[in-house]
Amino acid sequence: MKSEVPKVLHEIGGSSLLEHLLESLTPLKLNKTVVVVGYGAEQVKNSLSNSNLEFVLQEDQKGTAHALQQARTKLKSGRFLVFPGDLPLIKTSSIRQFIESTEESNTNYSLFTTKRSDPSGYGRIKRGASGRVLEIVEEQDATPEEKEIKEINTGVYLLTNREELWSEIDSIDTENAQNEFYLTDLVQRFSSKGKNVEAITSGVPEEFLGVNTRQELSRAGEIIHSRKAKSIMEGGVTVTDPGKTIIEPAVTVGRDTVIRPFTTLKGETKIGSGAEIGPNAEVTNATIGDEAVINHAVVRDSKVSDGKEVEPFQYIGPETGASENK
Numbered sequence: 001m002k003s004e005v006p007k008v009l010h011e012i013g014g015s016s017l018l019e020h021l022l023e024s025l026t027p028l029k030l031n032k033t034v035v036v037v038g039y040g041a042e043q044v045k046n047s048l049s050n051s052n053l054e055f056v057l058q059e060d061q062k063g064t065a066h067a068l069q070q071a072r073t074k075l076k077s078g079r080f081l082v083f084p085g086d087l088p089l090i091k092t093s094s095i096r097q098f099i100e101s102t103e104e105s106n107t108n109y110s111l112f113t114t115k116r117s118d119p120s121g122y123g124r125i126k127r128g129a130s131g132r133v134l135e136i137v138e139e140q141d142a143t144p145e146e147k148e149i150k151e152i153n154t155g156v157y158l159l160t161n162r163e164e165l166w167s168e169i170d171s172i173d174t175e176n177a178q179n180e181f182y183l184t185d186l187v188q189r190f191s192s193k194g195k196n197v198e199a200i201t202s203g204v205p206e207e208f209l210g211v212n213t214r215q216e217l218s219r220a221g222e223i224i225h226s227r228k229a230k231s232i233m234e235g236g237v238t239v240t241d242p243g244k245t246i247i248e249p250a251v252t253v254g255r256d257t258v259i260r261p262f263t264t265l266k267g268e269t270k271i272g273s274g275a276e277i278g279p280n281a282e283v284t285n286a287t288i289g290d291e292a293v294i295n296h297a298v299v300r301d302s303k304v305s306d307g308k309e310v311e312p313f314q315y316i317g318p319e320t321g322a323s324e325n326k
Helices: 017-028 041-047 064-070 092-102 163-170 185-192 214-234
Strands: 034-037 054-057 079-082 109-115 124-127 133-137 151-160 197-202 245-247 263-266 282-284 298-300
Touching (some): 017 092, 017 214, 034 064, 133 185
Parallel strands (some): 109 197, 245 263
């Protein structure tokens, strides 16, 4: 990311990448959530200080298998999920589907895969003639032929907490392009010993966009804003140009409100019914009444009453002494 900010703390839609992932996990009511922190550990922990989480420090970043080793003493349940922290788009429904799809399985290792038209940057899923998963090959270690494989590893796993698993993890080496301990090496290890590795394939590749660059951060933001616009339109709101409108996930909008282009709605903003917002409006942590009108204006941390109009080029905020436009 070329940044002083840890990657998982970069924000889209008002929340960090990691917060988006944790929000998707919350409805599952998991027994425990453990966050393995490394670079910028204190920053990450402080950003989540109000969350019910446990933290483990990976002092030296030696790869994904090494990260999981650090969390071993925290893991008490018979099975546990593993996620990368830079996966902000995965939905609760997909995680639930993944869990349910593996419940009848007797495997130690289940992984979530998907197919991408451009799989660049992701580990490739190698299957045998029967369709059995044989290996995950990381991008940096893949041959030209392996790079043509479209099925990729999402980094989401469901593992069985047995001594056999940890023995295999402990024996993983660093003979790869990045000189790291790859958690993905478990697939080849289990497969070569005749043990089944189960792959559940998702048909929604956009949920598994891993954010490693500013371009991918921007793309993830586009998807989150598009999802929100679709959601409120299904609830009876008109968004005249979703591609030129930013509406953060926590914003609520009443029926028959019209949102015009180049509008940004942020934070805990609440907009009533029949309002007209935009064009060129910015509203942050504000309460906007029914049938209020805001265009070419900024409203922050304030209230606009029912039926009132914020005139063009006006700013309303606490510091203006106009917490309510009357």
